[in-house]
Amino acid sequence: MNEISNAELVVLNLLWQRGTLTSAQAVEVLQQTDAGKDWHEKTIKTLLSRLVKKQAIGFEKQGRGYCYFPLLEQESYQRQASHSFIDRLFSGRLAPLVAGFAKDKSLTAEDAAELQKLLDEWKDNNA
Amino acid sequence: MNEISNAELVVLNLLWQRGTLTSAQAVEVLQQTDAGKDWHEKTIKTLLSRLVKKQAIGFEKQGRGYCYFPLLEQESYQRQASHSFIDRLFSGRLAPLVAGFAKDKSLTAEDAAELQKLLDEWKDNNA
DNA sequence: AACTTAAAATTACATTTGTAGTCAGTGAGA
DNA sequence: TCTCACTGACTACAAATGTAATTTTAAGTT
Numbered sequence: 001m002n003e004i005s006n007a008e009l010v011v012l013n014l015l016w017q018r019g020t021l022t023s024a025q026a027v028e029v030l031q032q033t034d035a036g037k038d039w040h041e042k043t044i045k046t047l048l049s050r051l052v053k054k055q056a057i058g059f060e061k062q063g064r065g066y067c068y069f070p071l072l073e074q075e076s077y078q079r080q081a082s083h084s085f086i087d088r089l090f091s092g093r094l095a096p097l098v099a100g101f102a103k104d105k106s107l108t109a110e111d112a113a114e115l116q117k118l119l120d121e122w123k124d125n126n127a
Numbered sequence: 128m129n130e131i132s133n134a135e136l137v138v139l140n141l142l143w144q145r146g147t148l149t150s151a152q153a154v155e156v157l158q159q160t161d162a163g164k165d166w167h168e169k170t171i172k173t174l175l176s177r178l179v180k181k182q183a184i185g186f187e188k189q190g191r192g193y194c195y196f197p198l199l200e201q202e203s204y205q206r207q208a209s210h211s212f213i214d215r216l217f218s219g220r221l222a223p224l225v226a227g228f229a230k231d232k233s234l235t236a237e238d239a240a241e242l243q244k245l246l247d248e249w250k251d252n253n254a
Numbered sequence: 255a256a257c258t259t260a261a262a263a264t265t266a267c268a269t270t271t272g273t274a275g276t277c278a279g280t281g282a283g284a
Numbered sequence: 285t286c287t288c289a290c291t292g293a294c295t296a297c298a299a300a301t302g303t304a305a306t307t308t309t310a311a312g313t314t
Contacts, residue, residue: 005271007273024291049293065291065292081212082228088136095237097224099245115222129300134301172262174303
């Protein structure tokens with residue numbers, strides 16, 4: 001029911017990437033990232049707890065502590081969040097978002113190629 | 128400096144759409160929309176005030192009250208917010224977001240056509 | 255000029271979020 | 285077995301947010 005906050009999402013992203021982590025590992029990794037570099041250990045543990053309370057992640061006992069893992073699927077979260085974002089900012093239209101990227105030159109050649117591929121596939125499936 | 132909150136964004140979107148509005152007009156219109164339908168008049172006025180404080184909108188006196196108008200440009204806000212969103216959820220890659228839309232069937236033919244046009248233009252500009 | 259009343263300004267208050275600190279329990283080492 | 289360091293649980297606290305209510309001010313009306 002609850003939303004994932006920005007700070008929580010940083011931790012969740014790491015768990016999606018790694019699969020499972022102890023809190024100590026999460027601290028170790030996050031403190032070397034841009035987003036988490038000046039987070040206190042306690043802060044990271046709080047975020048883990050809040051993610052557990054929100055049922056975004058689960059854990060199982062392992063040695064002295066817990067081993068955390070995602071419960072919420074990344075793709076499903078991304079999908080829900082993307083739709084919600086595009087609804088709020090672009091009245092639900094996807095193209096204007098992409099247009100913005102194209103316009104401000106932040107659409108890389110790689111992105112363009114990938115998008116073209118997606119479109120070609122889409123056309124195949126909708127021929 | 129401050130972020131625009133979700134509730135504030137609903138009001139700001141309306142101002143972007145209409146250009147200018149008195150608070151009474153904002154209330155009238157918003158209460159007929161999905162997002163604002165159960166907002167109290169006072170709530171909407173609070174949101175207008177907060178947007179003013181955040182310098183997202185301005186106002187000029189008109190009759191007994193104010194006439195509000197956007198200060199923050201919609202396109203620039205959309206651009207900043209899109210980049211930030213895609214950074215947080217997709218490590219900065221645009222294509223996976225679009226791929227999500229393609230995958231869950233919410234990419235309409237119109238979207239597809241528009242995206243193709245964008246890509247063609249991009250190719251022209253980057254030939 | 256005085257009054258009324260709608261707007262704006264100020265205040266309110268619970269919840270969420272960012273960012274930790276403290277307390278209590280337990281496994282691992284002495 | 286006893287101790288202690290580490291971990292999770294609980295507590296803290298200010299700022300932001302959602303959602304209004306109360307107070308003040310000043311434009312219209314009489």
